[in-house]
Amino acid sequence: MLTTTLSFQNMHQHGDLFVNLLRARRKSFIVRNNWRLPEAEGMEFDQYDTPASRWIAVHEQGEVLAGVRLxxxxxxVGMYTYMIRDAQRGMLESIPADLMDFEAPVDPNIWEASRIFVSNTVPAKLRKKVQGDLMYEMIRTARSLGAQKIIAFGPAVWPRWIGRLGLxxxxxxxxxELDGVKVQVAVMNLDPRLH
Incomplete structure (x- = not known):
């Protein structure tokens, strides 16, 4: 099992991994969760998949097991900033504007994590390892980009399952609840003394 951080500058070095990540996102969010999101050629994407972002994939033999976008x-980019902030500003009809308890930050030391998923094909005995690999690579990547905090929009169980990883x-x-899936915004402090 491998964990890879993709960017526009390095994705050419990883073959079909980025395409496979977008296909896995489609299976997770459009097929499994039944969310109405943009898709083309079997891939899910949106206006936040830009050169400013990074994508982390946990993968094995070409299959993407988990992923997250930073x-x-x-x-x-034009009128868009990042998903949580744009939702709070009322720009995304699929996400309520009252998703956060405070104003969405604009800070070079804070990165957003979105499109967090673990494939439902991952067996129960491997889920903790896959989740751990995803979170530890997300933290490592975010820190390498100068982040001191991550603000995440994902499954409401996220704070609990990262707690099982010691985070x-x-x-x-x-x-x-968005289309039957419980979601929540959470903040992770990346202070090395905490993780």
Whole structure:
């Protein structure tokens, strides 16, 4: 099992991994969760998949087992910034504007984690390892990019399952249900003394 951080600068070195990640996102979010998201040629994508982002994939023999997208909270492409902030600004009809307890930050030391998933094909006995590999690579990558905190929009169980990995995240908004899936914003402090 491998864990790879992709960027626009290095994705050419990893064959079909980026395409396979977007296909796995489609299976997770569009097929399994029944979310109405942009898709083309069997891949899920949105306006936040830009050169400013990084994508982390846990994969084995071409199959993507888990993934997450990291985007700086300073990102700006046309009218869009990052998913949590744009939702709070009322720009995304699929995510309520009251998803957070405070104003979404714009800070070079804070990165957003979104599109967090673990494939439902991962057997129960491997889930903790896959989750751990994903989170530890996310933390390593975020720190290497200068992040001191990660603000995440993902499954409401996220703070609990990273707790089983010895990591901590604090809820930063209410638990909401989007198309039958419970989601929540959480903040993870990347202080090395905590992780």
């Amino acid at each position: 985007t700086p909270t300073t990102a700006r 901590r995240a604090e809820p930063a908004g209410p638990v909401m």
